[in-house]
Amino acid sequence: MTLFISLARRYPWQTLLTLAAISFAGLAEGFGISALLPLLNTIFSQRGHLGGSNEPAAEWSNRLDQLVQQALAAVGLQPTVAVLLALFTAFIVLKCALIYLANKQIGFTVVRVATDLRLALLKSLFASKWEYFIRQPTGKLTNAVATEATRASTAFHFGAKLSSLVIEASVYTALAFMVSWEATVVALGAGVFIIVLLRRLVQKNRRAGAKQTQHTQSLIAQMTDVLISIKPLKAMAREQQSDTVLTDTTRRLNRALQKQVLSKAALGSFQEPILILFLVLLLYTALVYWNQPLTTMIAMVFFIGRILKQVEKIQKEYVNLVEYESAYWSLQAKIDEARSAREVLQGDQTPALTEGIRIESLSFAYNDTPVLRDATLAIPAGSFVALLGASGSGKTTLVDMLIGLLRPQKGDIWIDDVPLPRIDIRHWRQMIGYVPQENLLMHDTVMANVTLGDDTLTEADVESALRAAGAWGFVQGLPRGIHTVVGERGSMVSGGQRQRIAIARALVKRPKLLILDEATTALDPETEKEICSTLQQLAGGITILAISHQTALREAAGWVYQVADGTVALIQSPPAA
């Protein structure tokens, strides 16, 4: 229920409106049913107190009955059969209209809850620190956006339904109280008894729901990992192992789902007999010991039956709520975690990059493992710089700090004469064209992979970027040219073609700083040479930083730095002009 309260706090208007509509609907139904009481009275009085009671009608007729009579008199209506039936119909129609309104509101809110949760997760993830981001398993996040958001909003739906049932039950209880307070107290006691008796089943379902959330999360996360590395798995016939792990998780999920089915089925079949037993006992006591008139009996049985039925429904909805709520908490925890790992962007100075980049005495360690120690290097504006170094020496790490993804523990990075922390980092990144070491394309067209959804870019922009990246030739040969879909992670084009599309993507926005992290490793010497000469032409206008082991790139670059033992050494300068 904390879930519903938490959501109600977040959507106060929607919840208030829904609850108001439900409350009025409950009242309307109450009025409708109350209108029937004098009718019963009328019928039975005319037929001479079939209840067998000796009491006169006025005395045994309950308070509710009298209230209705008074209300009718106040508005100048006679309690005739026609008036009472018309009132009953009118109130029930009103109730249905209000319920329609409430359901519509609930539906809208449910959809909004899911959408808002999804957006909150996406926003908080995109705004989170890089170190945090890379620790998140893709599958877990996909699952959160897809499954958990839906289940969380469904939980809200059950919460709203539960509230409406509670309101309805309160109306019935109030009416029943006026008919017979003793019977109402007994009915409420019975309701509490049923709830307490079957509480274990509810708790079982809560645990099974939490397990469902946990196993679905693991399943999707494992599945995503397997799919990403399916090729080596298949090539080495090792898919069997992954299959075993996935099957195992699927079975666990199945068991959790079975437990839910079992506890719900048990709840359904235990509730009814307990309820009937109470009703029968009550009826027996009332008939034999209380010697109640038949009209009161009918009204009483009606209300009490309804209260108990309502208790049954409330418990059922509560079971549904607890089953789904774990998804909400799991998703909310992810959102909160991502929010607390928010990337702090304090700088507001607009970078220019007219003089160059200076990296001074930079030190960085992942946890306690040092990678860079007092690294110093200069990248003059318009230069073409190559960064060499053994695998694991810290080249990518250095670039990540230059982009502002990682923060150095010591030292500074200066863009012209402004330190990076004082720079508007988003603006800085918008000036960068970046080709990562592992370039995986999106399952979309070549065009979309180059523009990354920026619709200010034209086909002509894309073509010139592809030409500069040495990709135009092969793209033209694709079945639908730049509108050809490149397949999952770009697997329908070759590794070298993927690299060239990624280079075009980095070039298309005419960056001021181009960063290539091992961007030409998959290219044949001829294509690589072509790209190198394009880069040489581009240098001067833009600054280029290329991490590479390739000799072609090294020869094309003016400045060459070597990263080794955590420090950076200049090993080649451009010939003096």
Ligand SMILES: Nc1ncnc2c1ncn2[C@@H]1O[C@H](COP(=O)(O)OP(=O)(O)OP(=O)(O)O)[C@@H](O)[C@H]1O
């Ligand atoms: N997120 C991380 N958490 C912990 N250690 C990391 C992380 N990323 C990289 N490292 C470690 O930091 C060191 C430098 O990594 P980096 O990726 O910068 O190397 P690199 O020079 O780019 O290597 P390569 O040429 O193989 O790409 C490596 O020893 C690596 O294992």
Ligand SMILES: [Mg+2]
């Ligand atoms: Mg690297």
